[in-house]
Amino acid sequence: MARPLKKGLEYFPLDVRIFRDDKIRDLSYLAGPLGELIYIKILTLVYENGYYIETTIEKLSKILHREIGPQWTKLERISESIHACLEAGLFDKTLAVQGVITSISVQKQYLLSTLRRKDIDITKYWLLEPSLSERPADGSLSISKDSVNVAETIVNVDNNPINVNISTQSKSKSKKDKKINIDKRAFGEPKLHFITQALIKNKYIDEHHLSIGKFNILAQDLVDTYGFDMVLSVTDYIIKVSKRSHIKIDDPYDYFKASAERNIRALELRNEGGGFDIRKELEKLSKTMGIED
DSSP states (O other): OOOOOOOSOSOOOOOTTGGGSHHHHHHHHHHHHHHHHHHHHHHHHHHHHSSOEEOOHHHHHHHHHHHHOTTTSOHHHHHHHHHHHHHTTSSOHHHHHTTEEOOHHHHHHHHHHTTTOSOOOOOSSOOSOHHHHOOOTTSOOOOOGGGOOHHHHOOOTTSSOOOOOOOHHHHSOOHHHHHHHHHHHHHSOOOOOHHHHHHHHTTSSOTTOTTHHHHHHHHHHHHHHHOHHHHHHHHHHHHHHHTSTTOOOSOHHHHHHHHHHHHHHHHHHHHTTSOOOHHHHHHHHHHHHTOOO
16 A cells, blocks of 8 residues: 655744744734744644645634633734734735635745655645746756745755855845845834734825824724724724715824724623624614714
8 A cells, every 4th residue: 555645744944034034024013922923833733734724714813822822812812913924924815815824935945845755746725836846857946046035935954955055246245235225124114013004905094194103003002902803893994984975084093093992982882791793783883873884
């Protein structure tokens, strides 16, 4: 009897510079140290299975919540951290909505880690271009220079034949180039909270609005106090209401702050015994206030 095809990995490499990667920094800004832990834990689950896992965000949140322990964090914080991973681009958002957790970076590393295996099955949920997925007869694998990135491939320099010695030209950046990069970090655009990004994407505010920093702080305060799901639902509600023709908004920040706090308080009063549907209660509030769609 033929031996069953081995899918998962026994271990995977972790680059020492991972916490200096832009995507990880975005994740840290959105979800803090918990987000970093969640990302690493998801990687272990994915690589144990191969290069993807089939699960919903809700189920994954519960799995991780049990692993970490309810005494250390709330389930909704786990869910928020997973969403932050998606927002930071660490996992493919389109597939995640469909119940599949994977990414281009995960798949690149999977290929690198399975170079010595004769056969691997990469037929499902594959994101890499064919040119990056070929496995020549000599066992080598062609990975473009752009793919060798800290958070995107996390290459193990001791266990694969890829030449990780970057060319002298790319290593020896001029002092001027380095100074430009430092200036960009110091004076660049601020990192955006998930709620702030939602407001921008739905055209409630412009990405260059001068109150972006205030929105970030407010969003985090609201999430810390009332929970991610509550704040996200109320934000969605406020965005929809703000688009109605008779609504006049002089100051987007003041309007959002007042509306969020007012609607959350109203929802808390309706909750009383607990176990209620946030969106249905918001619809009821709309009818009460005479602002139905």
